[in-house]
Amino acid sequence: AKTRKGMTDKIDSMLKSYGKIDEELFDELEEILITSDVGVETTMEIIDNLKTNVKENKIKDPIDVKKYLKQEIKDTLNKVDVDRKLKIEPSPAIMLVVGVNGVGKTTTIGKMACNLRKDGKKVLIAAGDTFRAAAIEQLEEWANRANVDIVAHSEGSDPAAVIYDGIQAAKARKCDVLICDTAGRLHNKKNLMNELNKIFRVVEKEYPEATKEVLLVVDATTGQNAILQAKVFKEVCDITGIVLTKLDGTAKGGVVIALQSELNVPVKLVGVGEGIDDLQNFDPESFVEAII
Amino acid sequence: MVFESLSEKLQNALGKLKGKGKLTEKDVDIAMREVKLALLEADVNFKVVKKFINDVKERAVGSEVMESLTPGQQVIKIVNEELTKLMGESESKLEFSSNPPTVILMCGLQGAGKTTTAGKLALLLKKQNKRPLLVACDVYRPAAIKQLEVVGERVSVPVFTMGDKNDPVDIAKAGVEHGKKNGNDIVIIDTAGRLHIDENLMEELQNIKEAVNPREILLVVDSMTGQDAVTVAETFNEKLDITGVVLTKLDGDARGGAALSIRAVTEKPIKFAGMGEKMEQLEPFHPDRMASRILGMGDVLSLIEKA
Ligand SMILES: Nc1nc2c(ncn2[C@@H]2O[C@H](COP(=O)(O)OP(=O)(O)OP(=O)(O)O)[C@@H](O)[C@H]2O)c(=O)[nH]1
Ligand SMILES: Nc1nc2c(ncn2[C@@H]2O[C@H](COP(=O)(O)OP(=O)(O)OP(=O)(O)O)[C@@H](O)[C@H]2O)c(=O)[nH]1
Ligand SMILES: [Mg+2]
Ligand SMILES: [Mg+2]
Numbered sequence: 001a002k003t004r005k006g007m008t009d010k011i012d013s014m015l016k017s018y019g020k021i022d023e024e025l026f027d028e029l030e031e032i033l034i035t036s037d038v039g040v041e042t043t044m045e046i047i048d049n050l051k052t053n054v055k056e057n058k059i060k061d062p063i064d065v066k067k068y069l070k071q072e073i074k075d076t077l078n079k080v081d082v083d084r085k086l087k088i089e090p091s092p093a094i095m096l097v098v099g100v101n102g103v104g105k106t107t108t109i110g111k112m113a114c115n116l117r118k119d120g121k122k123v124l125i126a127a128g129d130t131f132r133a134a135a136i137e138q139l140e141e142w143a144n145r146a147n148v149d150i151v152a153h154s155e156g157s158d159p160a161a162v163i164y165d166g167i168q169a170a171k172a173r174k175c176d177v178l179i180c181d182t183a184g185r186l187h188n189k190k191n192l193m194n195e196l197n198k199i200f201r202v203v204e205k206e207y208p209e210a211t212k213e214v215l216l217v218v219d220a221t222t223g224q225n226a227i228l229q230a231k232v233f234k235e236v237c238d239i240t241g242i243v244l245t246k247l248d249g250t251a252k253g254g255v256v257i258a259l260q261s262e263l264n265v266p267v268k269l270v271g272v273g274e275g276i277d278d279l280q281n282f283d284p285e286s287f288v289e290a291i292i
Numbered sequence: 293m294v295f296e297s298l299s300e301k302l303q304n305a306l307g308k309l310k311g312k313g314k315l316t317e318k319d320v321d322i323a324m325r326e327v328k329l330a331l332l333e334a335d336v337n338f339k340v341v342k343k344f345i346n347d348v349k350e351r352a353v354g355s356e357v358m359e360s361l362t363p364g365q366q367v368i369k370i371v372n373e374e375l376t377k378l379m380g381e382s383e384s385k386l387e388f389s390s391n392p393p394t395v396i397l398m399c400g401l402q403g404a405g406k407t408t409t410a411g412k413l414a415l416l417l418k419k420q421n422k423r424p425l426l427v428a429c430d431v432y433r434p435a436a437i438k439q440l441e442v443v444g445e446r447v448s449v450p451v452f453t454m455g456d457k458n459d460p461v462d463i464a465k466a467g468v469e470h471g472k473k474n475g476n477d478i479v480i481i482d483t484a485g486r487l488h489i490d491e492n493l494m495e496e497l498q499n500i501k502e503a504v505n506p507r508e509i510l511l512v513v514d515s516m517t518g519q520d521a522v523t524v525a526e527t528f529n530e531k532l533d534i535t536g537v538v539l540t541k542l543d544g545d546a547r548g549g550a551a552l553s554i555r556a557v558t559e560k561p562i563k564f565a566g567m568g569e570k571m572e573q574l575e576p577f578h579p580d581r582m583a584s585r586i587l588g589m590g591d592v593l594s595l596i597e598k599a
Contacts, residue, residue: 034332035337035338037518037520040329040333104403133411133442134435134436134442137439155442186543186545221518222518223549224335224518225546246402250487250524
């Protein structure tokens with residue numbers, strides 16, 4: 001929260017230092033967006049629209065430009081007019097959590113499981129990462145903290161088989177939500193993406209009646225590569241939502257602005273720490289506040 | 293692909309000018325705009341890009357276009373040379389203490405790849421006939437200790453742990469003592485991931501440093517990192533005076549502009565590249581290859597080198 005305030009103050013005094021609205025001022029705003037990982041293309045689009053708006057509305061005071069810039073970004077974010085609530089109704093529901101290595105999938109699952117259980121849902125977790133060292137033990141610890149049940153096989157076993165068992169268990173135990181962890185994988189690894197596709201097909205085949213949510217977890221410190229990641233993951237397992245983690249750091253996660261519109265998939269949740277309560281709903285308003 | 297576009301754009305912008313005479317300020321300006329955009333797309337930090345572009349511009353204006361090249365290629369050649377210079381021209385190796393054990397401290401943000409890299413380093417050093425010991429100082433993340441134990445088992449290197457109820461500073465001290473007693477000439481300390489703005493945890497690292505006097509303090513950075521890489525690297529370097537960087541997940545397709553940003557702000561060498569999740573997948577870092585990866589023009593560059 002401290003860093004955010006510092007940033008806002010800096011921009012305000014920067015704007016105040018301008019006597020009039022000129023090219024240089026737009027350059028500075030452009031810099032702010034790019035250093036927030038918004039990306040060159042999206043930044044140029046936003047700034048171009050901003051320029052048009054400023055002209056059309058005959059804005060004269062540099063301070064007012066900020067308001068218009070915020071609105072512009074919010075509009076871009078809201079172009080995706082999809083529901084930002086998790087798709088878990090009607091029961092039963094299954095959530096598949098995917099993403100590249102180390103972004104926060106397992107941690108996010110622990111947080112979500114806890115929230116859902118508190119909401120009165122019967123939650124089950126499936127330990128679909130059978131590859132990484134101690135990934136199963138890590139998820140077991142989270143299941144423990146969240147006070148929910150877990151289905152796990154041993155390290156090195158077939159992840160699709162774990163998910164299959166998870167589905168059978170969820171049916172037998174009449175669970176509301178089954179959350180499936182998967183191993184981190186880079187989107188350019190063909191065999192690992194095929195493995196993920198196999199898991200996805202097991203879900204389609206074995207649990208057709210379930211409400212499906214496929215969450216792509218993206219680390220806020222990631223730069224433009226997130227867009228490539230998202231495209232490939234979407235092809236392989238039809239992403240329905242994005243979770244943006246590690247927003248408690250100094251990275252702004254601006255890449256999700258482009259990511260959302262490219263995929264037409266909404267950001268649903270944000271991770272703001274390592275604790276079990278550090279998960280929030282994505283709020284475009286405060287996201288934009290943090291950038292400018 | 294984005295990759296081809298920079299060289300194409302440069303050829304298009306400058307191709308019309310025949311490959312004779314000197315580069316004019318106007319040629320260079322046109323070219324620099326494209327280079328700037330390409331670097332930003334590759335996640336090189338904004339400020340680093342600005343400075344880099346200015347430096348290159350100075351050198352490029354008025355330089356002779358070689359007989360065999362077009363002005364576009366000539367600019368690429370200069371950009372690549374300057375980029376390589378900035379990245380550091382040659383490989384940088386691990387340093388060892390004259391008075392063993394050599395203590396190596398791993399640090400970095402959450403999920404960067406510290407624990408995995410600790411295991412990889414242990415394996416690499418074992419192959420060089422060293423006797424490494426891994427020390428588990430991450431007492432926070434669920435199953436972090438277990439993870440290091442599994443990693444240690446995979447590479448057949450002993451792991452020193454004291455559970456998660458002890459202070460990481462005490463564990464580090466005891467780990468080094470244990471290493472001394474057991475004839476380990478290398479002690480690799482795995483620490484918990486932390487944010488550079490987390491005062492308490494950054495102080496913990498400083499205390500570990502003070503307690504065990506590491507020969508190497510390696511900052512582990514994910515090669516997919518965006519603009520924030522400079523802030524992170526700058527802060528870790530300020531607080532700990534790191535000795536080097538490990539760039540992980542380079543087996544992905546990120547252009548890896550973070551490498552350039554980190555190098556520019558810390559002036560510390562990138563010593564290793566993580567090339568996969570398996571324990572053998574750690575390589576010495578090649579600055580020159582990174583330059584062409586960031587520019588995304590490996591093919592064009594090899595063409596120019598032949599010219
Ligand atoms: N600061 C911060 N750290 C987080 C957040 N979410 C996760 N982490 C940390 O990031 C690291 C990686 O988290 P994991 O949940 O293991 O990530 P993963 O995607 O499951 O990783 P792999 O399974 O190895 O691919 C851990 O140290 C987490 O504590 C967050 O929102 N903020
Ligand atoms: N593809 C690929 N994955 C890697 C590489 N290095 C590490 N990983 C993966 O990245 C994820 C995180 O690695 P860890 O070693 O647990 O990272 P860490 O920095 O110790 O994480 P924390 O302790 O939670 O802060 C795991 O899934 C690793 O397998 C690499 O070079 N390439
Ligand atoms: Mg995981
Ligand atoms: Mg670790």
